[in-house]
Amino acid sequence: MAATTRAPAAQVPPPRAPATQAPAVGAVRRPDPPPIQRVHRRRRPSGEPPPLPRHLNASGKWWLGLSGAVLVSWVVVVVTRSVAFFDLVDTRVLQAISTLRSPGLTRVAEVAGALATTRAIHVLWVVSLVVLAVFRRWRHLFVWLGVGLLVTEIAGAVAASLQRPRPYEVEVLGTWSGFSMPSVPMTVLTTLLVSCLYSLVPAGRRRDVGKWVVCGLLLVTAAARLYLAQDHPTDVLAGVVLGVAAPLAAFRMLTPNEVYPVVYRRGSPAHLDVSGARGEAIIRALQDQLGLVATAVTPFGLAGSGGSTPLRITVKADDAAEEDESCVFGKLYAATHVRSDRWFKLGRTLLYGRLEDEKPYHSVRRLVQYEDYVLRLLSDAGLPVPHPLGIVEITPEREYLLVTEFIQGAKEIGEAEVDDAIIDQGLSVVRRMWEIGMAHRDIKPANVLVRNGTLFLIDSAFGEVRPSPWRQAVDLANMMLVLALRTDAARVYARARQHFSDEEIAEAFAATRGLTMPSQLRRMLRAQGRDLHADFLRLLPYRLPPVRIQRWTLRRVGFSIVTVLAALVALGITISLLGSPL
Incomplete structure (x- = not known):
């Protein structure tokens, strides 16, 4: 990107040459190496796990093993068409349960099984979706949606392939639809409850208690559906195994608690737990x-x-x-x-x-x-x-x-005393970066420290080698704004004219405004109630036209179209799932 477009010569006076040469940055005392003890380093042998390996835990492996066994059983049944044994066992179990029926127990079972109804599942779906969106737990939300859609489609496809009818020789009480293997309502309910557990409940004691709560809800719901003969026992077992294994593996592998903890305290999701x-x-x-x-x-x-x-x-x-x-x-x-x-x-x-x-x-x-x-x-x-x-x-x-x-004893420049020496050091840092063809790109109070009259620049994560002139100009303006937080614009501008020409300073403030300022710098400027950017503009002998930030490119148009289409597809899938019966 070009730095800026110069105004006509008749409107802009010739640039004023710097009054003096910039102080040599080498004169700034760099910190001494920290006094730390070094011991013998050890190379990790081949095959030894890293310090923090990824793992699924024993329970996750067991559930995956059970789901594998269920899948193998389905394949065997489809290939051999031998379902007589399963039908005989399921029928005998349901017949034994039906002997316990009574009007009172039937009403209790109808209430106990309400959690697996279409309406109840849709309510749980929407509530979970809203909670995850409100707390901006996007990673968990995407995994939650993905595993829910995947398991629902797999259960429906398997049920349509096996085409197992509802229990026979036993009266079916209550509503039902579709084929029975696996039990689609139990599969979807189990997936939804386990997904909510791993995306909404913090790890530890509360999640352990939640596991027992989910287990109790599933047992009560399964018992009610077996009492009403809406499913075979093996239908319920297969649905629960699939509904537990898929979200358990997905959340433990894609949202491990060490990286994506479920927390409700204030703070940035970028800050990982180091305990x-x-x-x-x-x-x-x-x-x-x-x-x-x-x-x-x-x-x-x-x-x-x-x-x-x-x-x-x-x-x-x-x-x-x-x-x-x-x-x-x-x-x-x-x-x-x-x-x-x-x-x-x-x-x-x-x-x-x-x-x-x-x-x-x-x-x-x-x-x-x-x-x-x-x-x-x-x-x-x-x-x-x-x-x-x-x-x-x-x-x-x-x-x-x-x-x-670690810069021991240093303060952020927003909390330190800033004199002319500190101002000169900050400006010299920018001048030196210009000379070596680099830009910091994140000059803000948190990244400019002061210790015993010495300025330090930290956090080079956004640093750039051979940046555009526009980016270098932004570095200068942001440094001047940071230095003016504890002083004033006139003082910083006077010192800056000893390091940079009027044209360079004017270019810097033509390239800088809200978007190009780090968020912390904008917050501190608002908190002080001062418009330092406007103060610097008033001090300039002339102004250059602002650099245009909005850039329409084919890449931007393509991304915008894809984003809108993806949002519409996601909305359509959600509406379809909410409107489809289980």
């Missing part, structure tokens, strides 16, 4: 892969991070250090962050078009490798950034930890 198994895996991986002996892993600075889980990791200090413990900083990335990045960039394409030629990451490994690479480039160029310490693999292709130096 329990994940915390132990991080400690073990740090020692094996980087030789760092960690003693504690705690979240740190969550308010300023929305695309990773920032961690403060306490490690044993070097023997020569006076203190017994030191700290390093870690950014935990998981597959969920890559998907969020992909959806975020797709949303920006739909709303604004292509601001730059940026592509989403396709793996966690590539994301971490790129950020480590950018951080090392900035460090080699003498910029005041944390020392990179390495990459740690937690789960192959799913979770990685980027480890850097």
Whole structure:
């Protein structure tokens, strides 16, 4: 993207040359390497599981085994047409149950079996859908919809293929429709209850209690349907096995609790739980892969991070250090962050078009490798950034930890004292990035720290090598806005004219407005009640035309059409399911 279009020469005075040369960034004291102890690293042998392996648990394997047995039984029945044994056993069981019938028990059974009726299932379906949407648990919602549609279609297809009639030689009480193997109402009800359990109930004691509640509801419903002879016993058994195994496997594999926990507290879904198994895996991986002996892993600075889980990791200090413990900083990335990045960039394409030629990451490994690479480039160029310490693999292709130096005792610039020296350091950082052909792309108060009169720039996740001039100009404007939060626009502008020309500053504010400012910076500007962007514009000797942000491309039009069609198809499927009898 071009930086901007220059105004005619008659309307714009010639640019004012910088008064002095920018201070050398090399003069800014970089942080010393952290005093940490290193031990022997251990290579993980072939065949040994990673620190945090993916698993299905024993119960999930058992249910998958049972579902496999049910599928094999169906295949055998279809091939051999030998259903006499199952019919005989089912009929004898139902005949024995029918001897217990009485008017009072029949009314109780009709009420107890109401949960498997079409209306009740539709109500549960809609309520669960609304709750997941309200709490924006999109990953669980998509898995919930997918497994529900899949199991419903499989049950209907198998029932139509086997064409098993309803129980004979026993009076069928209540309503029924279609073939009986498997019991479609029991299959759909079981799938819905298990899906709700794993998408709405937090793991732990509450989910354990929920399992017993679901088990009780299914037992009561199954007993009622057998009493009314609406299903054979094997119909109910097959439906329950299929209804438990499919959502159990789907949620444990696609939404593992370690990555996608069900929580109702406020906070970003990007922040993973680092206690329990994940915390132990991080400690073990740090020692094996980087030789760092960690003693504690705690979240740190969550308010300023929305695309990773920032961690403060306490490690044993070097023997020569006076203190017994030191700290390093870690950014935990998981597959969920890559998907969020992909959806975020797709949303920006739909709303604004292509601001730059940026592509989403396709793996966690590539994301971490790129950020480590950018951080090392900035460090080699003498910029005041944390020392990179390495990459740690937690789960192959799913979770990685980027480890850097922890800037002990630093404050966010929004909470620190800012003088002319700090302002010069911030502006020098931008000038130096221009010189080496890089852009930070996420300059906000949380990423600009101050310690003992020294400014540090952190979080290079969005850094870009050889960016567009427009992106470099945005970095300058955002840095000036950040520096002005604790001072004022006139003071920052006066210092900026010693580092940049009037034309460069005017270009920066022509390229920058609401969209290009990080959300934290916009929130802080609103909280202060100051329009610093307008203050800087008034200080400029002249203005350049604003850079047009809206970009209509064939890619944006195609994405928009596909998104609308997908939404219509999803709506149609939902309406069809709600209107179809079970």
